[in-house]
Amino acid sequence: MHRLAACFGLVLTLGISAPMAAHSxxxxxxxxxxxxxxLHARYDTGAPMAHAQVIIYAPDAPxxxxxxxxxxxxxxFExxxxxxxxxxxxxxxxxxxGVTTSVEIGGAAPASLARAPAQTWTQRALMVALVAWGALGTGLYIRARKGGSDASA
Amino acid sequence: MHLPDGIVPVQMALAGYGGAGLLAAVALSRIKQMADPSAAIPRAAMLTTVFFAASLVAIPVPPASVHLVLAGLLGVMLGWFAVPAILVGLFLQAVLFGHGGLTTLGLNGLILGLPALLSFGIWQVGGTRWPDLAALCAGCGAVLAAVAIFAGLVLAGLPVALDPAAERAALQAFALAHIPLMLAEGVIVVAVLRVLRRAAPYLLSYG
Structure with missing residues (x-):
């Protein structure tokens, strides 16, 4: 009878203590x-900068x-x-x-990201053409002037 | 292969301006000693334009892409004129395309100017006896030297906050991606010089 009471007491103890252990x-x-x-970093070709390292500077300690x-x-990266x-x-x-950009955070205004607008291929082609015109024109002008001065001499 | 603004410390950027200024002074001094410097100006102007536009030509090398450098071609074709041509081209690329940066203009001038002079030296030594081999070595060597100088400067100016192992691994991948470009630029220099040797040998004043 005593053995039965001891077993009952053990089961009761485990039954009470198990939920308490789980709760802890x-x-x-x-x-x-x-x-x-x-943030989303990409190369100018559009390829992502996979696993790029990120460094952040706060406004109060730049x-x-x-x-x-x-x-x-x-x-x-977030x-x-x-x-x-x-x-x-x-x-x-x-x-x-890589690239360094600034994120403006302040007051009630939402965060704004400073970024340069992307150039279109037309703009790029126009710039290349203008530079080519300027460089070649300058070179040919110098050569023509030199030819003229040689002729006059 | 352009260092953008903010990647290297200010002191290194200033040192780059000092080095590029010295290199430009030496180059201009050598140009001044030439018999007729103005005769090469149209060619320099044309190749400056080619160099300026070359950065727009991206060659896909999975998983990244690289763009043409042409420092070897400029070195072989222009000699000492390559240094001012590269500096002008880099300035225009930075201002108009955002390639590179204004604070790193000096360093970028060294990254591409020194390899151009290396190619010039290779062509002067071997261009007469082994023109194709010298042209190949000039084209490949310029890219190789530019990658080495670029990687060295990046590692030297690495901020303490960054993981150097990750940056070294990224630079190794960057260097491997430039192997096809190295070969491509070698072939470009060989092809251009072959055409010029047949069609207009007077343009190869250094050959």
């Missing part, structure tokens, strides 16, 4: 919303690294800045190539 390892999630900055990381295979208004500088680089 429970996870807790605290949720808050935050404004994140999402010479000290605030944070760093690595972009994903598509050249994307970070949540501190509540410091101003221009956050972000550099994404790989093998000596």
């Amino acid at each position: 390892h429970a996870a807790v999630i605290e949720v808050e919303t935050a404004q994140a900055i999402r 010479t000290e690294v605030w944070g760093q990381g690595v972009a994903d295979r598509d050249g994307r 970070f949540i800045p501190d509540a410091i208004a101003g221009a956050w500088a972000v550099q994404m680089r790989q093998a000596g190539h």
Whole structure:
């Protein structure tokens, strides 16, 4: 009878203590919303800067690294800045190539990214043609002038 | 193969301007000693334009792409004129296309100017006896030298915050991607010089 009571007591103890042990390892999630900055780095050919290294500088200490990381295979990187208004500088680089851009964060205004507008192929072709015209024209002008001065001499 | 703004420390960029200024001074001094420097100006102007536009020609080398450099061709065709031609071309590329940068103009001038002079030297030594071999070595050697100088400068100016192992691995992939370009530029120099030797040998004043 005593043995039966002891077994019953052991089962009761385990039954009570097991949920308590599980409760001591429970996870807790605290949720808050935050404004994140999402960057996408590509080469001028359109290829992503896969696994590019990222360096972030906060506006209040532009010479000290605030944070760093690595972009994903598509050249994307996200970070949540501190509540410091101003221009956050972000550099994404790989093998000596890269770009530094600034993200303006301040007040109630949404974040704005400073970026240069992409050139079209027509614009590029026009610039090449203009430079070619200028370079060749200058060269031929010098040669023609030299030919004239030789003739006059 | 252009260092953009912000990639290297300011001190290194200033040193690059000093080095490029010295290189340009030596080149202009040698140009001044030529019998008729102005005779080469139209050719220099034409090749400056070719160099300027070459950066738009991307050669796909999976998973990346590389663009033409043509430092070897300029070195062989222009000799000492290659240095001012490359500096002018780099300035226009930085201002108009955003390739490279204004603060790194000096360093980029060294990255491409020194290999151009190396090619000039190779062509002067072997261009008469072994023109095709010398042209191939000049074209390939210029790309090889440019990649080596570029990688050396990047590693020398690497910020402490960056992972040097990751950057070295990326630079190795960058160098491997330039092997096809190296061969392509060697073939370009051989082809151009072959055509000029037959059609207009007077243009090869250094051959």
